[in-house]
Amino acid sequence: GVGVGGGGGGGSLPPLCCYDVHKVYPSGKMAISQVTFAAERGQVFGLLGVNGAGKTSMFRTMTGETVPTSGDALVCGTSIISNMREARTNLGYAPQFDATLPLLTAREHLQLYARLRGATVEDSAWLASDLLRRVGLTKHADKPSHALSGGNRRKLSVGIALVSAPSVVLLDEPSTGMDAGAKRSLWRVLDSERAGRAVVLTTHSMEECEATCQRLTIMVDGACRTIGTLQEVKTWYGTGYTLSFRVSTDDALQSLDAFLRGSLQGIIPVPERGAALTAKYRLPDTTTTRLSDVFTVIEQELAAERSGTGGRIGDGGILEYAISQSTLEDCFLRFAATQEGTQGVDDVV
Ligand SMILES: Nc1ncnc2c1ncn2[C@@H]1O[C@H](COP(=O)(O)OP(=O)(O)O)[C@@H](O)[C@H]1O
C-alpha cells in the first residue's frame, strides 16, 4: 500500500475516457477540437501529431493545468469537470519539459514524490529503489538531476509519473532527447508498465508508435483524424499494399498483369526501371480489397499453376511474390502534411 489509490470506480469503463473535449485558449487559438477517445487498461494509447497538433494541451486539460472550454474526461469514472481532485489521484503525468530539480538525485526525487503522496519514509525508500530498477536508472540513482543525461532525466520523469501507482499514466513525448538504445529501453519499460493501467503517450515518431502502442489517434490541428488499433490505422489510412513479383518469362509478365487487373480492383502497376522479369503493384487505400483477399487470389493462382490445372499465368509463371504494407510513417506524414502552417514533422511552432 504505497501511494494514494483513489477508489477505482467506473465499473468496466476504460480508465480514461475523453468526451468531446474542446479547448480554445484566451488568445482565441483553438487547440483541441472535439477530441473523443478511450484508453484501455493494459494498453499504451498513442497521441500522434506534429508540433502544435494539441497533444500537450490535451494532457494539460486532463491534469487540470487548464480547463477545457467544453467536454469532459473520466479518470477511473471520475469527471475532471466535477471532481478534478479525485480524478488526479488516479493520474500520473510526465510533462513534455522536465520538471526535475537540478540538485536532487534521481532517488531523492522519487522519495520526495512518494512522501508527497503520503508514503512513509521506509515505504518511499523502498518504492524509490523499485522505480529506479523498473525505469532502468539504478546505476544513476544517486546522481543529481543536472548531472543526468537528457534521456535519463526523461526516464526519471517517467518514474515520477509512476510513483502513485496510477491507473492512467500520461507521458508527453517521453523519448525526447534519447538515443536509439535509450528509446528501446524506454519502450520495454512502457511495455511492462502498461499492465493493469492505461498509458497514454504523445509522440511524433511513427517508429515509437509502432513499437509501443496498441491503439492510437492521429491529431491534426487539435482534432483526432483517426482512431484505431495500429493495424486498423494502417489498413484504413496507409498507402496500401505493395505487391512484388518475379516471373519466369516475358509472357508470364503480360499474363500476370492481365490476371491482377482482372482480380484485384484498383490495382496500380508501379513502374520500375531496369528490373527484368519482375513487376510491382500497389493496392491503394481506396480499394476495398483486404490483405487476405490478395493472398487468396495469388495463392489460388499458384495452386492452379502447381497442380497443372491451368493457371491463368502459365505453368510456373510466378517464381516468387511478396506483399508489403505501407508503414504508419507514410500514413502519418500524409496527415501531417495537411496541418495548417506545417512544413513537416520538424516544424517548430
Ligand atoms: N497557453 C496557450 N495559449 C494560447 N495558445 C496556446 C497555448 N498553449 C498552446 N497553444 C497553441 O495551441 C496549439 C497546440 O499546442 P500544443 O498543445 O502545445 O501542441 P503539441 O503538444 O501537439 O505540440 C499550438 O498552436 C500552440 O501554439
Ligand SMILES: [Mg+2]
Ligand atoms: Mg507538446
